[in-house]
Amino acid sequence: MSTPTFKQVTRENLNLNNPVLVQVLGICSTLAVTNKLTNTLIMTVGVSLVTAFANYTLSWIRHLIARRVRMIFQVLAITFYVVLLQLILNAFVPAVARSLGPYVGLIITNCIVMGRTETFAPANPPLISWWDGFTSGLGYMLVLGLLALIREPLAFGTILDIPVFPPEYLSSGNNWTIAIMAPSAFFLLAIILWVFKTRALKIEAAAKAPKPATAGGEA
Amino acid sequence: MKINKDGHIFTISFTFFMTVVLVFPLTLAYVGTKPIADAYWLDQHVIKTLASMGLPADAKNMEKAREEYKKLDKYTIGKLAKDSAGKLIVVYDTIDYDAIAKDPTLLHLFPSDSDRAALAEAKMTMDDVVSKALQDNSYTGNIPAFFYVTEADGQKRFGGDFTGPGLWGNVSLAVGSNADLSEISGMRVLFNVETPGLGGRIEEPGFTAQFDKIKPASNVGLVFNHPGTPAPNGFDAISGATITSAAIKDTINQRALVLLKAFVAQKGGS
Numbered sequence: 432m433s434t435p436t437f438k439q440v441t442r443e444n445l446n447l448n449n450p451v452l453v454q455v456l457g458i459c460s461t462l463a464v465t466n467k468l469t470n471t472l473i474m475t476v477g478v479s480l481v482t483a484f485a486n487y488t489l490s491w492i493r494h495l496i497a498r499r500v501r502m503i504f505q506v507l508a509i510t511f512y513v514v515l516l517q518l519i520l521n522a523f524v525p526a527v528a529r530s531l532g533p534y535v536g537l538i539i540t541n542c543i544v545m546g547r548t549e550t551f552a553p554a555n556p557p558l559i560s561w562w563d564g565f566t567s568g569l570g571y572m573l574v575l576g577l578l579a580l581i582r583e584p585l586a587f588g589t590i591l592d593i594p595v596f597p598p599e600y601l602s603s604g605n606n607w608t609i610a611i612m613a614p615s616a617f618f619l620l621a622i623i624l625w626v627f628k629t630r631a632l633k634i635e636a637a638a639k640a641p642k643p644a645t646a647g648g649e650a
Numbered sequence: 651m652k653i654n655k656d657g658h659i660f661t662i663s664f665t666f667f668m669t670v671v672l673v674f675p676l677t678l679a680y681v682g683t684k685p686i687a688d689a690y691w692l693d694q695h696v697i698k699t700l701a702s703m704g705l706p707a708d709a710k711n712m713e714k715a716r717e718e719y720k721k722l723d724k725y726t727i728g729k730l731a732k733d734s735a736g737k738l739i740v741v742y743d744t745i746d747y748d749a750i751a752k753d754p755t756l757l758h759l760f761p762s763d764s765d766r767a768a769l770a771e772a773k774m775t776m777d778d779v780v781s782k783a784l785q786d787n788s789y790t791g792n793i794p795a796f797f798y799v800t801e802a803d804g805q806k807r808f809g810g811d812f813t814g815p816g817l818w819g820n821v822s823l824a825v826g827s828n829a830d831l832s833e834i835s836g837m838r839v840l841f842n843v844e845t846p847g848l849g850g851r852i853e854e855p856g857f858t859a860q861f862d863k864i865k866p867a868s869n870v871g872l873v874f875n876h877p878g879t880p881a882p883n884g885f886d887a888i889s890g891a892t893i894t895s896a897a898i899k900d901t902i903n904q905r906a907l908v909l910l911k912a913f914v915a916q917k918g919g920s
Contacts, residue, residue: 495664497656503665511672515679522683525690533846 434555437562444566451574451620452627456542460534461575461620462613468591471579472572473520473527474534479568481512482544486564489552496553505548506539513538543567578619585610688785695784695811695824695840703809703826704835704862705802722809724776725759725797725913726783730768738772740779742794747908754912759797791820791841795905797913798826805829808914811840814901817893819843821852825861825906831914837861837902842894849894860885861902871903 435443450456457478464474488508489496496504517535520528528535538544547567552560583589585607588596600606609615653660693712696719700707703722707715728742740760750756761769761776769775783794791813798809809826822841827834839853851857866872867883874895875884887895 492668495655497661499656500661500665504668507665507668507672511676514676518676518679518683518687522686522690525687532850 434559437559440559440563441566444563444570445573446570447631449570449574449627450543450546450567451571452624453631454543454546455624456546457571458620460537460541461571461578462616464531464534465575465578465616466582466586466611467530468576468579468583470527470531471575473524474531475568475572475575477516477520477535478538478541478543478571479565481509481516481538482547482564482568483561484512484564485509485544485548486552487557487561489548490555490557490560493553501549501553505545509544509548510539543571574620574623577623578616581619582610582615585615587611684788688788691788692781692784695780698824698838698840699798699809699811699826702824702836702838703798703800703807705800705807720777722798722800723917724780725761725799725917726776726779727758727795728760730760730765738768738774740783742783745795745905745909747905750912751904751908754915757909757912757916759913759916791822791843793820793822793840795909797909797917799913799917806918807835808910808917809835810906810910810913812901812906812909813841814897814905816842816844816897817849817891818845821894821897821901823898823901823906825902825910827910827914829914829918831907831911832865834861834864834866834902844894845891849888849891851888851891852894852898857888866903866907871907872899874899 444450448454451458451461460474464470485508489505492504513536516538517528520531520535547564551563555563580590584595588594588600588606696715697707697709700715700718705718707718726740726742727745728740731739731741733739746756780796787793793811793813796811800807806829807826808829809824811822811824813820813822815821820841821839821844824838824840825834826836837858839858842850842852844850844852864872864885865882871883873881873884874887875881
């Protein structure tokens with residue numbers, strides 16, 4: 432297998448092979464941290480950086496790791512970056528760290544991170560591995576950000592803690608309690624998956640159909 | 651010499667090497683960020699202690715809150731000692747709650763007058779003692795019993811930090827009361843490592859607000875509400891968090907109220 436280009440990796444991770452929409456990974460945190468956009472952004476930036484650097488580190492030492500103990504190294508590298516992230520969050524944004532609760536620590540077991548370090552890092556050079564991890568995180572961020580953008584106004588009447596609905600929305604108890612809770616993300620995610628999958632199938636069908644003479648480049 | 655990367659010796663030594671390489675920077679990061687994280691932890695303590703005693707506490711105006719907190723008269727249970735470097739420290743006594751429940755005079759408060767003189771000589775205040783204890787236990791929540799007394803609106807107010815066993819680790823509560831222990835002015839959770847989303851919800855305002863102005867019965871203290879029949883000394887447990895809810899009840903009844911009663915007996919009156 433030849434090393435993919437930066438452009439290919441970006442396209443794969445953000446769109447055609449999106450970790451949440453196509454691989455359906457990282458769903459636990461998708462449900463848990465998307466009721467406030469601030470939390471979502473910090474969490475997803477965290478996942479992006481952890482995946483990127485864990486991938487980088489593991490790719491860098493990939494020739495030194497015996498195949499049968501690779502998981503020990505994966506967990507070691509991932510844990511290192513997660514604990515580092517946790518210390519930084521605790522020190523500089525303690526309120527956010529508290530509201531994210533256990534989910535920062537649980538990045539260690541986030542399937543996206545494990546998936547990338549298991550499949551991409553052992554087979555590719557460090558820099559492209561970093562980029563692959565980072566864009567995987569961005570693909571995760573795209574979907575989670577979208578969910579949070581819908582959930583936060585419905586749940587709290589705000590976006591990034593800035594009120595977007597009149598105060599009566601909250602004070603009179605008109606807000607959607609379900610949007611605060613995890614099940615709402617289930618419904619929303621299902622709808623997003625549906626739209627995305629329909630589109631992906633169309634693209635696939637178009638690619639299979641005989642190309643008109645004017646169409647150029649990759650589909 | 652050719653390295654056999656699948657061999658035992660290389661695998662073990664390389665794993666060891668990588669662990670050291672990764673753990674060392676983490677240690678540095680921990681040491682480097684602890685003072686910053688502790689500052690937040692200490693501020694939270696200030697806000698929660700004041701709030702539990704029904705005193706004004708606004709997290710947006712920390713200056714004023716710290717000022718207010720400084721005015722509290724602080725006590726604990728322990729004695730002075732010197733550490734290996736010759737620095738004055740407080741050694742905290744193990745508390746026998748049952749004995750104090752039977753005989754409140756067994757509560758020996760620190761600082762006594764001679765302790766006060768020794769502290770003053772070492773240029774230490776009780777605030778330093780409290781903040782050191784908090785920083786030493788910021789990851790375990792094993793906060794020693796501290797007591798607070800102050801006067802607001804011509805009334806004495808009492809409060810304290812009380813630690814008890816939760817489901818996974820220590821649960822530390824700030825509990826305040828009025829001058830005759832007939833009413834708890836408030837309760838705040840200082841530390842917990844309970845199950846997130848279940849027992850961990852004890853720190854949410856929806857749970858702690860139940861303890862504002864709750865009236866503990868003199869014989870049984872606080873009880874759980876039965877569905878449909880709220881009691882004046884009852885509070886709602888958290889569904890699915892039986893052990894954590896019971897830990898809150900027991901820590902308040904068997905520890906906080908016992909110690910506060912003994913404390914009020916000594917420092918109450920006018």
